[in-house]
Amino acid sequence: MSAPPQLRMAGGLRGALAAGRFAVTAEIGPPRGVDPHSVGRSAALLRGWVDAANVTDNQGAHVRLSSLAGSLLTAEAGVEPVMQLTCRDRNRIALQSDLIAAATLGIPNVLLLTGDHPRFGDHPDAKPVFDLDSVQLVWTARTMRDDGLLLSGRPLDPRPGFLIGAVENPFAPPTDFRAARLGKKVAAGAEFCQTQFVFDVAGFARFMAEVLDRGLDTRCAVLAGVGPIRSLRAYEFIRTKVPGVHVPDEVGRRLRGVPADRVAAEGVAICVETIQALRETPGVAGVHIMAFGYERGIPEILERAGLERSARAG
Amino acid sequence: MAERPHPTSPATSARGTYRLAPILRPSPVHRRVAAWLERSPRALRVFTAAERRTKEAVFGCRMCGQCALPATGYACPMTCPKQLRNGPCGGVSPSGACEVYPAERCVWVIAHERAASAGRADDLALLQRPVDHRCSGSSSWVNYWLGRDEGLWTGDDGLDDRPAIHRSPVDLGLPAVRR
Numbered sequence: 001m002s003a004p005p006q007l008r009m010a011g012g013l014r015g016a017l018a019a020g021r022f023a024v025t026a027e028i029g030p031p032r033g034v035d036p037h038s039v040g041r042s043a044a045l046l047r048g049w050v051d052a053a054n055v056t057d058n059q060g061a062h063v064r065l066s067s068l069a070g071s072l073l074t075a076e077a078g079v080e081p082v083m084q085l086t087c088r089d090r091n092r093i094a095l096q097s098d099l100i101a102a103a104t105l106g107i108p109n110v111l112l113l114t115g116d117h118p119r120f121g122d123h124p125d126a127k128p129v130f131d132l133d134s135v136q137l138v139w140t141a142r143t144m145r146d147d148g149l150l151l152s153g154r155p156l157d158p159r160p161g162f163l164i165g166a167v168e169n170p171f172a173p174p175t176d177f178r179a180a181r182l183g184k185k186v187a188a189g190a191e192f193c194q195t196q197f198v199f200d201v202a203g204f205a206r207f208m209a210e211v212l213d214r215g216l217d218t219r220c221a222v223l224a225g226v227g228p229i230r231s232l233r234a235y236e237f238i239r240t241k242v243p244g245v246h247v248p249d250e251v252g253r254r255l256r257g258v259p260a261d262r263v264a265a266e267g268v269a270i271c272v273e274t275i276q277a278l279r280e281t282p283g284v285a286g287v288h289i290m291a292f293g294y295e296r297g298i299p300e301i302l303e304r305a306g307l308e309r310s311a312r313a314g
Numbered sequence: 315m316a317e318r319p320h321p322t323s324p325a326t327s328a329r330g331t332y333r334l335a336p337i338l339r340p341s342p343v344h345r346r347v348a349a350w351l352e353r354s355p356r357a358l359r360v361f362t363a364a365e366r367r368t369k370e371a372v373f374g375c376r377m378c379g380q381c382a383l384p385a386t387g388y389a390c391p392m393t394c395p396k397q398l399r400n401g402p403c404g405g406v407s408p409s410g411a412c413e414v415y416p417a418e419r420c421v422w423v424i425a426h427e428r429a430a431s432a433g434r435a436d437d438l439a440l441l442q443r444p445v446d447h448r449c450s451g452s453s454s455w456v457n458y459w460l461g462r463d464e465g466l467w468t469g470d471d472g473l474d475d476r477p478a479i480h481r482s483p484v485d486l487g488l489p490a491v492r493r
Contacts, residue, residue: 169404
């Protein structure tokens with residue numbers, strides 16, 4: 001790939017996965033507004049602590065700065081970006097164009113997903129696109145990179161070189177199809193996968209056992225999604241309002257079992273313990289931390305979970 | 315059809331549908347009928363309308379013109395609000411409800427149940443290629459009998475050869491893409 005080398009971080013996500021090092025990624029939500037420093041501020045909190053940071057694509061179908069621009073600002077701030085790209089707002093022409101743009105501008109990783117339905121966003125009146133689904137988008141990106149072809153069959157020269165990621169939710173029904181569904185994404189070309197929030201480590205271990213059974217872990221690095229629940233309101237919200245998140249009752253019992261001023265600390269402690277348990281779970285290649293509005297707390301969580309900064313400073 | 319896509323449970327049982335489906339399998343008779351329909355625009359319109367009415371009533375068909383039903387437990391993936399052809403999204407509720415229409419069951423949960431009950435759960439692992447929107451509104455049965463549906467999906471797991479996303483060229487009588 002002839003990408004501008006200044007955006008390449010030392011090692012980065014690809015390097016961590018290739019070295020078999022427990023990888024850490026986090027998430028940056030671009031701003032609603034045109035503040036050119038907002039993304040950089042979030043990225044600065046993560047620099048050295050993560051191998052790469054996802055930049056979300058109008059997350060929850062709420063309009064924000066585009067993930068392409070956010071990824072460039074993230075790279076400028078010294079953190080390797082993972083550009084998220086959803087099928088919600090673009091047809092196959094725009095998707096391929098954005099993938100070409102990402103590769104041309106030196107964005108080394110893309111995470112390809114279906115996307116939340118516009119009904120849940122701030123423009124419920126928008127036209128949902130969904131021209132491709134996430135498996136087909138992963139397949140398209142792989143075809144562009146490895147075969148040097150667009151969906152039209154036209155050649156792409158030079159080809160992109162990005163690392164291709166996908167997502168999976170091990171807890172959503174039909175649960176006995178979830179590992180097979182990840183298998184489809186792997187067959188289509190996914191090299192890493194970030195999962196929905198894991199609060200139920202035992203349930204996640206059952207999913208991972210099937211992933212190992214199918215040999216998917218040797219072709220695709222699975223990064224388990226984690227994040228701190230820092231208030232009872234956040235607990236209720238994530239339990240009832242966020243599609244596809246499974247929070248066991250035990251988490252609620254622990255959060256309710258401490259004085260009100262200790263709930264945030266208990267939530268962080270649960271997150272730290274979850275990461276520690278995931279490090280011991282066979283097949284888990286890393287964690288993906290989602291801490292909306294609490295990026296400043298990510299270094300502490302990682303440090304307490306034994307994931308030191310020095311290992312990824314670059 | 316004009317309605318937004320919403321998850322639709324088929325009106326017929328999985329067992330019954332799997333048992334009935336072979337009568338539509340392409341045969342020389344089917345091919346002759348399809349070829350004749352293609353030459354007779356009025357007959358094709360009547361045939362397509364009948365197909366639409368039948369499949370709308372039974373599967374909630376949206377006439378994409380490239381039927382995935384045989385590989386999805388005969389539950390139509392085009393009734394998914396995101397029209398996902400390769401399996402459920404991550405937003406399915408613990409009870410199996412659709413994230414967009416919580417009063418409805420996710421059509422992929424239905425598809426998985428039906429396929430599994432017929433011993434066909436592996437069908438859901440097939441990679442479904444992107445939809446050709448030029449086929450929208452056309453008769454999927456005619457397309458099927460004339461072999462245009464070949465290559466809608468592939469069983470390739472990507473281990474030996476990378477599965478190709480392209481379908482073998484399909485002649486729809488439309489201008490070809492210039493290379």
